[in-house]
Every structure is written in structure tokens, then in C-alpha cells.
Amino acid sequence: MPQIRLHLTGTRPRSTTLFSALETAFEDDGLPLALVEIDEAAGTEEISVYAEEDDADAVEARIRAAAGADGPSLAISREALPDIDWVAKSLEGLKPVRAGGFVVHGAHDREELEPGEIAIEIEAGLAFGTGHHGTTAGCLETLARLVPKKKPANALDLGTGSAVLAIAIARLAPIPVLATDIDPVAVAVAAENVALNGVSAHVTTAAADGFDDPVFSDHGPFALIVANILAGPLIGLAPQMRRHLAPAGALVLSGILERQHDAVVEAYAAEGFRRVDTLRREGWVTIHLE
Incomplete structure (x- = not known):
């Protein structure tokens, strides 16, 4: 299903306070959130929440609710994301992860394994859990x-x-x-x-x-x-x-x-x-x- 990025800009400290509120509001949903600095001198930040297309309206309503009194006036924009297997794409640049004697790696890193390591090869797919x-x-x-x-x-x-x-x-x-x-x-x-x-x-x-x-x-x-x-x-x-x-x-x-x-x-x-x-x-x- 296509994803939508709901995003808005704000100024510190209100933007960081809102982002913390959104982390709490969405922590049980597993929705990706991001906070990116736009202008350091001005203290401007951009907040993004990623949602499935069918859930975008409900997620926007929850963003406004989390913002409290500022919610109705928030300028929330939407960006349709291309239908890309982002996990597969991201794995292309990931390095092997070593933890507890294991090394979790993709097919492209088979040659980087060291003697004695317990290798787990994870194919790029739609499931969460690459070891990273x-x-x-x-x-x-x-x-x-x-x-x-x-x-x-x-x-x-x-x-x-x-x-x-x-x-x-x-x-x-x-x-x-x-x-x-x-x-x-x-x-x-x-x-x-x-x-x-x-x-x-x-x-x-x-x-x-x-x-x-x-x-x-x-x-x-x-x-x-x-x-x-x-x-x-x-x-x-x-x-x-x-x-x-x-x-x-x-x-x-x-x-x-x-x-x-x-x-x-x-x-x-x-x-x-x-x-x-x-x-x-x-x-x-x-x-x-x-």
C-alpha cells in the first residue's frame, strides 16, 4: 500500500515539544517519525510522520490532537511516497552487524565474514528485523x-x-x-x-x-x-x-x-x-x- 509523509515545520522549542508529544502518541503504532533541522540559526525544524495512505486522515487528526490548542492551526502538508521496497533499498548500503558472536549480513557482504562468527544472512524484504x-x-x-x-x-x-x-x-x-x-x-x-x-x-x-x-x-x-x-x-x-x-x-x-x-x-x-x-x-x- 502506498505511504504518505505528513509533514509540518515549526520553531524550537515548540517544534521539539510537539515531536516529543507525537512520539508518545504513536509509540504503540510503530509509525516512523522524523525531526530534521531546517535552519539552525532560526531554530526551524521539520516534523514528519509516515503513514499508510488509507490511514492518513486519521493520523493527521491525531497529530492535531497531540498538538493541543495549536492543533487546528497547524499547516500539515502531505507527500505521496513512491511505491518502493524501502527495506530492500536500504539494505544495499548496510554493513554487517555483529552482536553476541553473530554477524547479520546481506548477500552482498558474504565475503566480509570472519572465522568463528555465526553468520545469519537476511534477504532484503518487507519484514522488519535486519539486526541493525x-x-x-x-x-x-x-x-x-x-x-x-x-x-x-x-x-x-x-x-x-x-x-x-x-x-x-x-x-x-x-x-x-x-x-x-x-x-x-x-x-x-x-x-x-x-x-x-x-x-x-x-x-x-x-x-x-x-x-x-x-x-x-x-x-x-x-x-x-x-x-x-x-x-x-x-x-x-x-x-x-x-x-x-x-x-x-x-x-x-x-x-x-x-x-x-x-x-x-x-x-x-x-x-x-x-x-x-x-x-x-x-x-x-x-x-x-x-
């Missing part, structure tokens, strides 16, 4: 420490995206791994990446919208669950995570901003979880709970 985001790298580092120590019998990668984390688990231990996502496009990309990395015998991909899907009871309970999504959904899923985690199992959560850390930990503490460790990277946190 701080949350994915944080999960890789946590899994590299946790899996050899805990030796889980099976695992779940919830919200798998590109399947990079499911592949990482299968590379660390030859155990059954279920990789699910609500987006069928992501699942198709995940399946391709699983095959590309030679772990199809261990990783099962499936489209599943919520824990009510029978695929979870068919493959669970899980000794390890990793979920790199968003703080809001993770908080809401806490009771179901407890039901689907095996006794003495481990939980790895990410997609969480540093300021959201305590709220997530508290939600899981209410379900009987204890925090084992927190890894901080690039303003994001990865939390290990048991």
Missing part, C-alpha cells in the same frame, strides 16, 4: 548468553519479522523453534530466510494473530520465548506469556524504550516473573525475565 536496530542486536546478545546456559528444549519467536532471532536460536541449539507473526507477508519473508540459513528442520513459521491460535498450544509450552515487539502489546500479553511459558522457562522482551522499562517489568512481576537482567543499547532495552 538496537532491539534486534540486544536480543542477539542476550540469546548468545542465555541459550547455552539454559539449554531450552524448545522456543518461540513471537512477532518474528524477518526470523533473525528464530534463526539465531536454531544456530545456537538444534531445538524446535516456532516463529510467528500477525503479518502474512512477514511470515513469507521469514520462511525464505529460514530456508536460506539452513535451519528449516528446526524452525516452523506461522501466521498467528494472538495466543488463541492453536499453533501455540500445538508447539508449546515453551522453555524460551523471545518477543521483540512494542512495550504496550508486551504489557498486555503478560498473563498469556505466563500461561505459555514452561516451568523454569526464560523470557526475552525487547522493542522497549528505556523510559518504558519499569512499566514492563512491573506488569510481568504482577504475573510472578522476576527480572534477571537488562541490556541497554541505543536508547532501547532488552529484558531477560524468568
Whole structure:
């Protein structure tokens, strides 16, 4: 579906205050936002929010609502973006990412691998999760420490995206791994990446919208669950995570901003979880709970 860039200009400090309000308003939606300086001397900045074409009107209304009293007078422009696979295009210039002994790379960087590294090749596709985001790298580092120590019998990668984390688990231990996502496009990309990395015998991909899907009871309970999504959904899923985690199992959560850390930990503490460790990277946190 074509994307629309909704953008407006403002002057500091009001523009930065508005951008902070928009980050809060859209943090559970996963919509990309950008703040770009236009004129340093004048303090002029441009704010952009990227949305699907069908959602543009609703997103504009939410921008105005977040601006409060200034909302009705905001001059919000729209730019239709070309229908380009931006993930594929961006991967062309990305360098391999190294985290926890893993190296996540594209086909164009196969020759840059070093001896002893655990290579994960991710094809350019429509799914999120190339390893370049701080949350994915944080999960890789946590899994590299946790899996050899805990030796889980099976695992779940919830919200798998590109399947990079499911592949990482299968590379660390030859155990059954279920990789699910609500987006069928992501699942198709995940399946391709699983095959590309030679772990199809261990990783099962499936489209599943919520824990009510029978695929979870068919493959669970899980000794390890990793979920790199968003703080809001993770908080809401806490009771179901407890039901689907095996006794003495481990939980790895990410997609969480540093300021959201305590709220997530508290939600899981209410379900009987204890925090084992927190890894901080690039303003994001990865939390290990048991």
C-alpha cells in the first residue's frame, strides 16, 4: 500500500515539544517519525510522520490532537511516497552487524565474514528485523548468553519479522523453534530466510494473530520465548506469556524504550516473573525475565 509523509515545520522549542508529544502518541503504532533541522540559526525544524495512505486522515487528526490548542492551526502538508521496497533499498548500503558472536549480513557482504562468527544472512524484504536496530542486536546478545546456559528444549519467536532471532536460536541449539507473526507477508519473508540459513528442520513459521491460535498450544509450552515487539502489546500479553511459558522457562522482551522499562517489568512481576537482567543499547532495552 502506498505511504504518505505528513509533514509540518515549526520553531524550537515548540517544534521539539510537539515531536516529543507525537512520539508518545504513536509509540504503540510503530509509525516512523522524523525531526530534521531546517535552519539552525532560526531554530526551524521539520516534523514528519509516515503513514499508510488509507490511514492518513486519521493520523493527521491525531497529530492535531497531540498538538493541543495549536492543533487546528497547524499547516500539515502531505507527500505521496513512491511505491518502493524501502527495506530492500536500504539494505544495499548496510554493513554487517555483529552482536553476541553473530554477524547479520546481506548477500552482498558474504565475503566480509570472519572465522568463528555465526553468520545469519537476511534477504532484503518487507519484514522488519535486519539486526541493525538496537532491539534486534540486544536480543542477539542476550540469546548468545542465555541459550547455552539454559539449554531450552524448545522456543518461540513471537512477532518474528524477518526470523533473525528464530534463526539465531536454531544456530545456537538444534531445538524446535516456532516463529510467528500477525503479518502474512512477514511470515513469507521469514520462511525464505529460514530456508536460506539452513535451519528449516528446526524452525516452523506461522501466521498467528494472538495466543488463541492453536499453533501455540500445538508447539508449546515453551522453555524460551523471545518477543521483540512494542512495550504496550508486551504489557498486555503478560498473563498469556505466563500461561505459555514452561516451568523454569526464560523470557526475552525487547522493542522497549528505556523510559518504558519499569512499566514492563512491573506488569510481568504482577504475573510472578522476576527480572534477571537488562541490556541497554541505543536508547532501547532488552529484558531477560524468568
